[in-house]
Amino acid sequence: MIARLLLVLALFLAPPTFAQPVLTAADMRPSQNLDGAWHWSVDPFRDGKAGFHGGVPGESSRRWGDVVQTDAMEKNPRALYEFDMQRSPVVHLPGSWIGHAAEMRYYQGLVWYQRTFDARKPAPGTRVFLRFGAADYTADVFLNGKSVGSHKGGFTPFAFDVTELLRDGSNQITVGVDSARTDDDVPPPVTDWETYGGITRSITLITVPETFIDDAWIRLGRDGNIHVDIRLFGSQAANRDVSVRIPALGPVLSGRTDAEGRWSASITASNRLKRWSPETPTLYDVRFESGADVLQDRVGFRTIETRGTQILLNGKPVFLRGISMHEEELGKDPVRAITPAAARALLTEIKQGLNGNFVRLAHYPHSEVMTRMADELGLLVWSEVPVYWRVNWQNPATLADAQAQLRENIVRDRNRASIVLWSVANETPVGDARNAFLRTLINEVRTLDDSRLVTAALLSKREGKVMSIDDPLVADLDVMAINTYNGWYSQDPLADLQGFEWRSPTNKPLIFSEFGADAQAGYHDAGAEPHKFSEEFQAEYFRQTLAMAAKVPFLAGLSPWLLKDFRSPRRQHPVFQQGWNRKGLISETGARKQAFSVLAEEYRRRAGSTR
Structure with a gap:
C-alpha cells in the first residue's frame, strides 16, 4: 500500500516532462561564454537568502541586489552593506570552491558568485537563455537584481529565459x-565522493529565434x-516546417509539427552509413532546421540490445572491457573542471x-564534455543518476527529484552514440518502497529512450562461496550489474577468490560493475602475503578476481572500481x-600502479579473442 501510494503521489508531484526548455545540444549553439573571472562571497548562515527572522533579507545582506556597494555608500553615508560583491575575491569559473581557498576544503553551505558582462538588448523575434552546465547542489540565479529561477540537482544542465531582463551595456549576474543536502535529496548527504560545491560546468548566454x-x-x-x-518551443511551434539533413548521407527528411510542436519521422538508413563502434567511432554532422533556427550536432549511429546473456553492439556480441x-x-588539487x-x-x-572499450561514469551524470x-x-x-545508498524511498518529493535529474540527463545525452546503458541506482537496499521507487525510474527511462539498455548496480547474496543475484529488480532490468568486493571488504584469502561460484536467476547478461582494492601508489610489500594498501595486494586482488570472473558464463562486462x-x-x-579513496589503478596525478598492467593484459587478451 505504501509503495502504491508513493507512486501515485510521485506522478502527481513530478513536473511534466519537458515543461521547461531543455536546449538539447546547447553546447553546439553559438553563445556568449560567461566563464572566467567571478567574485565570490561565503554565506554560511544564508544571510543573503533570509533575514534572521526568516523574512526577505534586508538591503544590507542582499547579495543579489543590482547595486555597486561602494558607490552606494559614497553617495549615502548612512547606507549599510555587510558585504561587497565587487570587492570580494576573484576566482576562475567553472570549478568548485574547494580550490578557492584552503579554508573551503570541507565547506558545506551557501556561496555567492557575481560578475558583470556586456550585452545588447535582444532583437525583436529572438529570445535569450542563460544556461548552466551544472551547479552543485542548488542554485538561485539573479540577473540585474531580479530572480530568474532556481534549480536543484548538482549534475545536470538548466537554463532560464532572460530575454526581458537583459539590458544594453553592462549586466550583473x-x-x-x-552545496548542503538533506536526507530527502538525491543524493543524500552520506556518499563516498567529494561534494565539489559550486558552479562546476560552463555558463553561457544563448540567443535563439522566438520559436x-x-x-x-x-x-x-x-x-x-x-x-x-x-520538439519546437515557442508561440509558433504548431504546424511549422522542420527538416533534418545529414550531408554526408544525402537525403533530407522533412515535415510539419503537430499542434504541440512535435514531429517524428523515420527513413531507411543509407547503405553508405558507417556504424559507430569503439573500433570505428564514426560521427556525422547533422542539421536540424525550422524557420530561422538551425541546430547542429555530431552524432554516431549504432544499435545496442541483448540476446540471452549477451550484449549486442550493431548486432554482434561485445564484451564490455x-x-x-x-x-x-x-x-x-582537482576542482571538477573538466575541459576537453x-x-x-x-x-x-x-x-x-587499458585496452578498454567501456567506461562507467559514476555515480552521477558527468559533464557533456x-x-x-x-x-x-x-x-x-x-x-547514471545519483540514487545512491540511503535514499528516502517513501518521500514522493524525493522521487520527483530523482525523476527530474534522470530526465535532464537523458534529454541532454540521447544523441551520444557512446551511451549504451542508463543506470537508475547504485548499491540500494532491497525493500518494497525502494523497488517501487526504482521501477518508476526504469519506466521513465523506457518512456524517454527505448533505444538503450537499462541497468542498476546491485548487491548480491553470499552463502559460503556461492554468490547469488537475488534482487527482485533484476526482472525489470535489461542488464544485471553487481558490485562485489570479496577479498577487500571481507577476510577471504585472495587465493580463495577464484573458487567463488556465481548463480543467476535469469537468462540475462551480467556486468561486474564494481570490484577493487585500495593501494597507495609507491607503497610496496613484497611479502608472501602482502598487506592491504600495497600495490602488490591490489595487483594480486585483480589477478584473483579476474580469474573468478573468467568462470562466470553469463558475464558480459567488467567495470572495476576504478580508474583514478x-x-x-x-x-x-x-x-x-588522507581524504582520498585509493582504489584507482592510477594515482591522482596519473602514476600507474601495478594492477593497471594486470587489467590491461586481461583486456588485451579479451580483445584479441573476439577478433
Missing part, C-alpha cells in the same frame, strides 16, 4: 550556490531505420592504456588515504 528547436533526437533503430523526434571513474581531473583536454587524458588511459569525448574516442558509456584515485572525505587513514 549573481548566483547563490548551496526554436528545443529538443532534437536522432538515432539508428534496431529495425534498420533512422528515427527522428523534434571497462572501468569506473569519477568526474575529477588529474592533479593533486582533461577528458581526453582520462579516457585515453582507458582506451589506449566527457560524453562527447567518449563519442570521439570510441568508448561505450554507462551513465579520487577525493572522499570519509576516507581518513592518516598514512594511506
